[in-house]
Amino acid sequence: MSRLLKQQQALLPAPAHELAEQMAEAGYKVTQPRLAVLRAAVALDKAFTVHELEQWLLERNESPGIASIFRTVKLLCDLELFQRIHGLEDCHRYSISGGHAHHLICVSCGALKSFDNCGLRDLITTLEQQTGYHINDHVLELFGHCPRCLTV
Amino acid sequence: MSRLLKQQQALLPAPAHELAEQMAEAGYKVTQPRLAVLRAAVALDKAFTVHELEQWLLERNESPGIASIFRTVKLLCDLELFQRIHGLEDCHRYSISGGHAHHLICVSCGALKSFDNCGLRDLITTLEQQTGYHINDHVLELFGHCPRCLTV
DNA sequence: GGTAGTGTTGATACAATATCTCAATATATG
DNA sequence: CATATATTGAGATATTGTATCAACACTACC
Known part of the structure; x- marks a missing residue:
């Protein structure tokens, strides 16, 4: 198995309780509205819009106010x-990040795979030398x- | 001079009349409002917002309606x-495209360099093999x- | 247990970006 | 010139998001 494939498998999205834990560690309260957003995001399991979060939650009669969904996101x-x-x-x-920057997204269904080895270092070095940026x-x-x- | 640098120098934005020509070739009329937007975009010479186009044109008393600016963009x-x-x-x-996909953008002033050799082919091939996408x-x-x- | 201070919520107002509608206008074609 | 089509501009509307503020909830302290 290649190194790149291993990395991808390590980039599975975190479950809701783990995200909640990190929120708490950062000093934010894990309230019902916030937990609801986390559950919706995990359940949707793809690149989601705020509207999709709200719909998912409305269908389960547990949607917080839209302002709180935006705020939580x-x-x-x-x-x-x-x-x-x-x-x-x-x-x-939006997607659950896993702290990594890049995505491979299905334009048809929104399915999403994350990866972090983007291999841009050489390009960046070259461009920096050539442009002075x-x-x-x-x-x-x-x-x-x-x-x-x-x-x- | 390297191949990559040569490419960059070839990616200078087209002048307004050249863009207008391509619009005409595509079957669209080169009207005053559309020309005004092209002139503004060329003059701004950076990554611009629709609002910035409008401001540039308002300062010269030649701004079309905002709807037409959005439509033209x-x-x-x-x-x-x-x-x-x-x-x-x-x-x-937005930027004048030159038909190329990638940009190097100054977060301070908005200055923009375009390039097309992104070197992603290997990454894309690898990801396709590993994900089936x-x-x-x-x-x-x-x-x-x-x-x-x-x-x- | 009560009280003060802080964080959070929800409703609503507001803002920014963008599109839609439709009558009026401009342009191209026969 | 007459007609058909494309385009415009004004304003309404949509979408995404933030700001405001009173009500509520939790925490720490007394």
Whole structure:
């Protein structure tokens, strides 16, 4: 098994209670509305929108106010437990982060795989030398079709 | 001079009349509002927002309605003459595309360099083999400070 | 147990980005 | 010129998100 595959398997999303724990460690209270958002995000198991979180919760009659959902998503992004997804058309999706930066996203169903070995170091070094820029961050997202959607 | 540097120098943004020509070739009329947007985008010479286009044009008393600016930006994105920039915080900036996908952006002043040799082929092949996904698109943006902003 | 201080919530107002609607206008074609 | 089509501008609407603020909940202290 290659090193890259091992890494990917290590990047499974954390379960809700683990995310809750990290929130508590960061000094935030693990309230019912926040837990609800965590449960929804874990259950959706893909790149989700705030609207999708709300729908999932409404169907189970446990949706907090929409403001609290937005607030919780923002908080979790700040804590780097969630991450904004840069889509091809819009950037209104989020994922459970796992602390890693990059995603492979199915444009058909939203299924998402995370990875962290983006292999951009050489490109960054080259560009820095050629442009004089100091590069300290990047966005990388890959899009395609997951095996399931390829067979449908 | 390396091959990569040559490529970058070839990726200078097209002048307004050239963009207008491509619009005409695609079957769209080159109207005054559309030309105004092209001029503003070329003049701004960086990753710009629709609001910045409008401001530039208002200062010269030649701003079309905001709806037409949005429409023109969308049209130019569809024609791949403009391209949406995926920023670290939001995704509301655009650039003149040159038909190429990637940018190096100064987070301080918005200065922008484009390049097309992203060197992701190996990563994409590896990920396809390991995940079974078919990857057919990607977003890559690099962020840092340009030489000018580094000295200030 | 009561009280003060802090954090959180939910409803609502607001903001920013973008699209839709539709009558008026401009442009191209016969 | 007449007609058909494309485009515009104004304003309404949609979507995504943040700000405000009173009510509530939890914690620590007395």
